[in-house]
Amino acid sequence: MASGRWITLPAKGLGGALLALAVAVATAAEPQPCDKPLYLTFDTGHMAVAPLVAEVLARQQVRVTFFAANERTKTGDGSLGSEWAGWWRARAAEGHEFASHTWDHVYWRGDVAGDPQRFRVRPSAGPDQGRELTWSAQQYCQEIERAARRLQEITGKAPLPLFRAPGGKTSPRLLAAAQGCGFRHVGWSPAGFLGDELPDTVSNQSLLAKALRDVRSGDILLAHLGIWSRRDAWAPAVLEPLLAGLKEKGFCFRTLREHPAWRDWIAQGR
Template identity: 30%
Template sequence: MPSLTKKLPTRKMKNTGTGFRTAAIGAITALTLALTGCTTLETTAPSSERARTAAGAPARFGTVDCREARCIALTFDAGPSENSPRLLDILKREQVPATFFLLGRRHIDTYPELVRRMADEGHELASHTWDHRILTELGPDEIREELRRPNEEIRRLTGRTPTLMRPPQGRTDDTVHEICRELGLAEVLWSVTAKDYRTNDSALIRERVLEQASRDGIILLHDLYPGTVPAVPGIIKDLKERGYVFVTVPQLLAPGRAEPGKVYR
């Protein structure tokens, strides 16, 4: 099987409020990454990670084998929020697991009971940093602190330490990779975005996800925005009708396993 690893150019940029969002490059779906030519961002597709494992190996997570099934992963950034209980109710009713990239300040520390509920109901918990600071603009010690604090809180609340993180705005570089490797974290970006941070139109959010969805897709949504959670039932219904099976990010990579310091999309 040919490698699906993709390389994209990146650089550090100051946060100007609007200038760091760009259109998709080639076949990559629109990402909120600032892309130029300083360093090289190498990302690994789920199928490439699965292919690294010997043929015939059992899937490591659950009963779904994404080497055979048409898998797709729902991921939610920057929660928990006041909308999370309704989202969790929907996911429970539909028997859909999700991966939550949780934010620390004003989220984990404000809704600890929702963090526990997410873990208890079988969802994958990961880090979206403590303060949502742009990691490529920080020094190494500041990056470590942004990544260390949410992991410690999630471990305290659930007994499990996250192994995945998502950098704010998808902005990452070699320093972030190295610190993630040091802390035992793999970075997870996305291949589908509804840009729900720009609209409260639930129908539009649903439409955007369905237009971009494909096998091994990683869908980026934010449950803190009011238009997102109402769009989720329709997204689930339509994708199930198309034959998709919902999995967490670790399930999507199985029987491979996310490697610290690597970037997955």
């Protein structure tokens, strides 16, 4: 609209413009060739760095997979609570993927001897935080499913049928129980441990240098949306130079939906 009047395009010109726009949009939406893929994942945490992480990912045009639990945060009612719901919705709109990290960030502590369907666990969040509990396989499945349901509720997007056990601690029995209720486990690659959980005696610059040196094609990378014990926060110092440096080395980023180990499982709607 100009000077209060609608601008009318000739039908032929309009059709050509719309066609060009459609082609441009379709081309932008198509994944580009990726010969050296990396799979960056984030687990929840105190969420103080979450806005910065989102800004960096958008600027670097990197899509990731978030594993979410309802953990204690520096502001709000938990990382999957109402205060952070808008943040998760915005990430869904950007094309990121989501999966369960258990609802109360529940650590597997051991199998119960003589009973393949029971496990010793310890939540690090929620009403049973710090308590040693014994759960059935059904209870553990419900814990995974609760976080997955909440993710779908607040994002409007179905989470992946994957989960990550807190600390990556599992057993063959636990993995079999989780797969029996529709969830496969995802850990991380040795070089993909980015070190944001390490004590402050390990500098951010050394963590950046190590990752740039050691990460290899196909690696699953792990970071967090805030670590309580580390005062020298990792994400503000490392995340953007790491992504830029890895891209300079020819790496590209994909979500776990595209990972060959789980691609078929996800496509089958498991």
